[in-house]
Amino acid sequence: MKQMIEKVYPKIVGIRRYLHQHPELSYQEEQTAALVAKHLEDIGLEVKTQVGGLHGVTGYLRGSKPGPTVALRADMDALPIEDAKDSVYRSTVPGVMHACGHDGHTATLLGVAEILSEMRDEIEGQVLFIFQPAEESPPGGAIAMVQDGVVDQVDGIFGLHLWATYPTGTIGTRSGELMAAADNFTIEIQGKGGHAGIPHHCIDPIVIASHLVIQLQSIVSRQIDPQKAAVISVCKIEAGDSHNVIPDTCRILGTVRTFDVAVRDKIVERLGHMCEGIGKSFGAECKLTYQTGYPAVVNHPEPTELVRSIAVDVVGKQGFIEMEPIAPGEDFSYFLQKVPGSFFFVGCGNFEQYQGSHHHPHFDIDEESMKIGMELLATVALRFLQKEAKNRAELAECME
Known part of the structure; x- marks a missing residue:
């Protein structure tokens, strides 16, 4: 395979x-999807476009014999960030960059599709290549594709994320909770504005916001089980608009990250009670939107x-990282709620050459990491199909 x-x-x-030069934001991946579809068609896959009612693309590879189906997923969207790199492939779209x-995810999976298409005579079963739009912007593209039935006949699903925090030559994952649920909240405080020198005639929403910001931290530190992670x-x-005017309103924007549904629900409940209580204590109205x-x-x-076993084969024991849960979110979670599978990270950091991390104007990847990503994904797909086909054969023998 190498x-x-x-x-x-x-x-x-x-x-x-x-793709780096021509990035497209979430829900706008028209040209990216067209490029993906053409590449899949050129290598002889069965292609569907506009999957999920968005710019989703799937490619279906049939092996030499019928059998189980494994899905491999990549996301395609970029971010509203100005590319500040000095490189020949810097983004040409103002204010948008990968x-x-x-x-890299899209390109890596296209490489896997090409490799496995040349190995179809060795494949017992099917491989479904999923190219998903809108990972960066909730409600996201994954749930739309799931609702469109894209994984209804799938036996297992796998996805990777190139990860600049880890150096090239490493692979990380863990069983169970890997990435957090990612929620947003807005608190709108309606006070009473006026002259900053006459505060007793006002209801100062900034003071109320200050109390709320401090008190919100007590939810995690004093109201959530310390064995349960939350942020x-x-x-x-x-x-406000001036140094001497108390404003009428103040808005607080923030995020909540959790791994446990019960913890998530409790935080939402406590946020609501805290907003209502602190607002009333100052004679103001606090509205929470979660x-x-x-x-x-x-x-x-x-x-x-x-x-894990294949990762060790690819990068050695020293290159495999048994991860702790991390707080960033990912809508690959919707696929995992529907189908057994695993999400994992492939190190793409070259700390001497690239300084920017994810969601940073100087972000870049060590492209050599895509070789590791291709080998890992392709091998995972092949071994999963082999293992699943063997399990089916053994079950059929037991039933005879």
Whole structure:
């Protein structure tokens, strides 16, 4: 397989760089989807477009014999960030760039599709290649594709994320909770504005917001089981236009990250009670708007063990990282709620060459990591189909 990867690698680098130069935001991936569809058609796959009513694309590879189906997924969307890199493949779209590696995900999976299409005589079963739009913007593209039935006949699903925090040559994952549920909240405080020198005639929404920001932290520290992970972060406060005018209103924007549904529900409840109580104590009105985002990414044990064993084969024991849960969110979670599978990280960091991390204007990847990603995904697909076909054969013998 390594020879096949080396053969396809220059083409995959070219695709990744083209996508990096021509990024498209969530729900706008029209040209990206067209490029993906054409590549899949050129290598003889059965292609569907506009899957999920969005710009989703699937490619279906039939092996030489009928059997189980494994799905491999990549996301395609970019972010509203200005590309500040000085490189030949810098984004040509003002204010838009691939700042999270989705261009690399798409290119890597196209490489896997090409490799496995040349091995179809060795494949017992089917491989479904899923190219998903809108991972970065809830409600996201995964749930739309799931609702469209894209994984209804799938026996297992796998996905990777190129991860700049880890150096190239490493692979990380874990069984169970891997990535957090990611929710957003907005608190709108309606006070009473007036002269800053006469505060007793006002209801100061900034003072109320200050109390709320501090008190919100007590939800995690004093009202959530310390054995359960949770994060509440206030990330933006909007209020006022002048140094001597108390404003009428103030807005607080933040995010909540959890792994446990019960913890998530309790935080929502406590946020509401805290807003109401603190608002009333100052004679103000506090309105909470809570936007539920993606569920937590929870890997299934058996597929994850398969990934772990193959990862060790690919990068060695020293290159495999047994991860702790991390707080970023991912809508691959919707696929895992429907089908057994596993999500994992492939290190793409070159710390001497690239300084920007994910969602940063200087973000970039070490393209050599795509070789590791291709080998891992292709091998996972092949071994999963082999294992599933063997299990079916053994079950059929027992039934006779």
